[in-house]
Amino acid sequence: MVRIEGPRAAAVVEQVFRHVGRVPVARMRQDGVYFGHLLQVPGEEVVVCRPGPQTLEIHCHGGPQVVQALLEALAAQGAPPAPWSVWLEQKPEPLPVRTALYLLGQAATEKVARLLWHQAHLAWPRWLEQAGAVLRRGELAELECLLREVLGWEDFARHLIEPYQVVLAGRPNVGKSTLLNALLGFQRAVVHPAAGTTRDLVQQTTAWDGLPIRLSDTAGYRATDEPLEREGIRLAARCWAEANLVLAVLDRSRPWEEEDARFLRAVGQHNSQVLVVLNKCDLPPGGGHPPAVEVSALTGHGLQRLQQEALARLVPRWPKLQQPLPLDAPLGQLLRQLLRAVTQRDTTAIARLWPQLAEPQQPEEKRPE
Ligand SMILES: Nc1nc2c(ncn2[C@@H]2O[C@H](COP(=O)(O)OP(=O)(O)OP(=O)(O)O)[C@@H](O)[C@H]2O)c(=O)[nH]1
Ligand SMILES: [Mg+2]
Numbered sequence: 001m002v003r004i005e006g007p008r009a010a011a012v013v014e015q016v017f018r019h020v021g022r023v024p025v026a027r028m029r030q031d032g033v034y035f036g037h038l039l040q041v042p043g044e045e046v047v048v049c050r051p052g053p054q055t056l057e058i059h060c061h062g063g064p065q066v067v068q069a070l071l072e073a074l075a076a077q078g079a080p081p082a083p084w085s086v087w088l089e090q091k092p093e094p095l096p097v098r099t100a101l102y103l104l105g106q107a108a109t110e111k112v113a114r115l116l117w118h119q120a121h122l123a124w125p126r127w128l129e130q131a132g133a134v135l136r137r138g139e140l141a142e143l144e145c146l147l148r149e150v151l152g153w154e155d156f157a158r159h160l161i162e163p164y165q166v167v168l169a170g171r172p173n174v175g176k177s178t179l180l181n182a183l184l185g186f187q188r189a190v191v192h193p194a195a196g197t198t199r200d201l202v203q204q205t206t207a208w209d210g211l212p213i214r215l216s217d218t219a220g221y222r223a224t225d226e227p228l229e230r231e232g233i234r235l236a237a238r239c240w241a242e243a244n245l246v247l248a249v250l251d252r253s254r255p256w257e258e259e260d261a262r263f264l265r266a267v268g269q270h271n272s273q274v275l276v277v278l279n280k281c282d283l284p285p286g287g288g289h290p291p292a293v294e295v296s297a298l299t300g301h302g303l304q305r306l307q308q309e310a311l312a313r314l315v316p317r318w319p320k321l322q323q324p325l326p327l328d329a330p331l332g333q334l335l336r337q338l339l340r341a342v343t344q345r346d347t348t349a350i351a352r353l354w355p356q357l358a359e360p361q362q363p364e365e366k367r368p369e
Pocket of ligand 2: 218220
């Protein structure tokens, strides 16, 4: 589908399309549908729709050659193709709406896409209208509440696009790499009975309940003099620290040892978000382990429960579909500035900031394509 927008849209389409009944495109009413032929591609039947006064759509069913020929014909009429991001920049939409539409192009799952679509078409337009009315009535305490509620979702909103970092940590041979592969559903990392198999970080992005998750497998944690392995362990510890959640994997088939306690303490020093996982529950228990999520990376037992528990830690609450979200850093920053102005009852700053949020804006710099 090729969309033609602008005051000359009908005149341009007239030069590339002929209606079967020879009715000029200019006479087409809004939401009308015409059937006809492309003039530049003999025999090519297309449907033309008019969703808006200055917007026409040409629906082709040919292959890429037909679309290419159509684009060239349109360009020759003074309607060059525009990359979607450039097209979006020109839309007279308020910042939150445009942000949602922009991020929609980066959504990695259907769930995120649906959420962002709702942000653009329902959640933000409704909120801006409601908050605008509150502001006009001068109810600043109410506006403050509305802003605080939106800003409460910053962490959730950030991870619609940026994956949550989930790291597999553990002593050598507990089955971290096997667990990574099992959680991904394909073999990403090398698995071997020898301890100290994984040295480097092995990362792969997946989705849990429609949210992007980056899983990292790390080198087994132990005291060693081997320089390469030490480097791997150093890298692992850094990865633990940066994670949103650490899955601390223990081997349930071996008896609990002082080394396990030492490992858990080390993880705890790097990150407070730790979920203990007892792997190899298909084997008889070694005994002495604290209660934790039990899985078998080999048979797949308990993996779903592990995912649910991990996700519950990452996302303690889900927003309602109509809840507006601070979708990216610039939007979050603007909302915080506005909140500060509202809290301080600084009407000059509010008058300056509110239009930046609620009124259609042209950005100063172009985003990358
Ligand atoms: N029975 C059983 N064996 C498992 C399970 N998970 C892993 N293993 C075995 O344990 C051994 C070590 O598995 P890996 O996944 O390489 O362990 P790792 O923790 O990544 O080890 P390093 O990379 O050395 O730190 C392999 O022989 C696996 O087949 C499990 O759930 N049950
Ligand atoms: Mg490994």
